[in-house]
Amino acid sequence: MTLEVSYVCKSYAERLAEFIVSLNLNAVPANVIEHAKLCILDWFGAVLAGANEKEAAMLIELFKDFTPKEATIIGPGFKVPAQDAAYVNGAISHMIELDDIHREAIIHPGVPVIPAALALSEKLNASGSTLIEAVIAGYEVEIAIGKAVNPSHYRFWHTTGTCGTFGAAAAASKVLNLTLSETVNSLGIAGTHAAGLIEVFGSSSKPLNPGRAARDGVMAALLAKIGFTGPKTILEGEKGFFKATSAESFYEKGFSGLGVTYEILRNSFKRHASCGHTHAAIDAMLDLRSRFNLKPQEIVELEVGTYKDALEIVGKNYEPKTPAEAKFSLPYCIAIAIIDGAAGLRQFTYENLSKNDVKDLIKRVRVYLDDEINMLYPQKLGARVKVTVRSGKTYEKVVESAKGSPENPLSKDELISKFIDLASLKVGFEKSKELANVIMKLEKLDSVSELLEVLTS
Structure with a gap:
């Protein structure tokens, strides 16, 4: 008192x-x-x-x-x-x-x-x-x-x-x-x-x-x-x-x-090498891609449910012109994640931005405000991803906390590995370990x- x-x-x-x-x-x-x-x-x-x-x-x-x-x-x-x-x-x-x-x-x-x-x-x-x-x-x-x-x-x-x-x-x-x-x-x-x-x-x-x-x-x-x-x-x-x-x-x-x-x-x-507001959706997309062996050409629609701030900040740019814009484009992040199986530094390049398969897949992405996901914010930065394929089948995944969050943390070894991967781009592998x-x-x-x-x- x-x-x-x-x-x-x-x-x-x-x-x-x-x-x-x-x-x-x-x-x-x-x-x-x-x-x-x-x-x-x-x-x-x-x-x-x-x-x-x-x-x-x-x-x-x-x-x-x-x-x-x-x-x-x-x-x-x-x-x-x-x-x-x-x-x-x-x-x-x-x-x-x-x-x-x-x-x-x-x-x-x-x-x-x-x-x-x-x-x-x-x-x-x-x-x-x-x-x-x-x-x-x-x-x-x-x-x-x-x-x-x-x-x-x-x-x-x-x-x-x-x-x-x-x-x-x-x-x-x-x-x-x-x-x-x-x-x-x-x-x-x-x-x-x-x-x-x-x-x-x-x-x-x-x-x-x-x-x-x-x-x-x-x-x-x-x-x-x-x-x-x-x-x-x-x-x-x-x-x-x-x-x-x-x-x-x-x-x-x-x-x-x-x-x-x-x-x-x-x-x-x-x-992931993009705005944090995209990470749960990327995690969900990568999980669906891996579990169901999804191919870009099979996909009819990609629906991404997110919270209000994410919708405003990363959900509206369907035609990013630069790698910096792409990192703030949830449609691009989802498209490149399913095409490449990753959303790292190598995915955010002018070369990828110019590819027709990326542009075509972006057109099949729809980002919307999901009331349930929005209620979790800002305690959790979640996302719901639903994929519809040509056969009519749908696949859905909800991620409330992206990998790397306190509830779903990266281990010490994973963080050291991330560091070495990044630092070695500038100073080499041995110096990164040192x-x-x-x-x-x-x-x-x-x-x-x-x-x-x-x-x-």
Whole structure:
């Protein structure tokens, strides 16, 4: 009761700051530390594979001459100012759509937080334990805020860009070892930087949202450290973040378990290279394809039932023109899944987009709002797939939780295998295995530079 009363007198930013400052890895459960390392591993896979993208090369070229040389851009291996490394690494790690997700917060938590924590950890020669602490702090903060403002926030706002800015500021504050008041200021500054619109989905600007969130989180903490202030009511104030960006009324839903339960454990890991809103449908399609040996030429109709946000975001583009658009086209994802038996990086290419069999099958897909699936959202990102073939037979599959979700998780071995598959596209198989071993022992490193040296050696 005393704890509840004390919260009445404290703003949400103050409560979050108390959590950030008090977080100590020695008091964190072992399974949380292990899961945080898997999140870091998964992020490194995404950023290394993302570094091969055309847009990554464009960003790298733009930033390569920036000084001072403080933190590494993953991939090419050269250094730029810490906040710029956070920006570039944050953007690149979101380019292939294989980074992690927290469903209830509707956020990709790793892409704003980990590059912010990593850049400052490298600049300050911080330990592996400090990096893990910062990542846990960042995840818990951005997820708490994301849960508080959603699902209504997600109507217009890209949570990864908005709430991710707070998460990146929390992680940066932890690495910088800010005081309680400085951390409150850091969150206050982050709130006025927080941005990112859904309208950019399907364009090459989408990855810039987490990149900007990572950079602005670093800047918020650095500004707080030298004396800049921000309002402690940045979240719940009359003109604050909550009321400006959300129609929710019960914000406490995001904060009730803060410091008691760890939301990082409810993270989902992606196995398909497309928007998370497509994954349950892809899983259902792949299952039907495998069990009934379905052939594209036999299919008369593909009906995909989904929830409202998925319908709006990925259910309406039947003529994607670019690989980025294809990742946000549920009709394309379903068509390519049944043709290729996969929805990985190799399936999202201009070559596949131009194929007549893909275009023809897309015309047989119908995406609709399924009331039962919609009722599960956002606790579950489900889908119902029904296939009708020429004989008149129908095959149906409902997937409530895609593979990689907390209810249907990828194993540690599967996540390491995913990492090696992605990282080897940039650094080769042997170095990928070495990097995985180092990351899974991260808390034992005296300096994160030891981790980065594996990449650049």
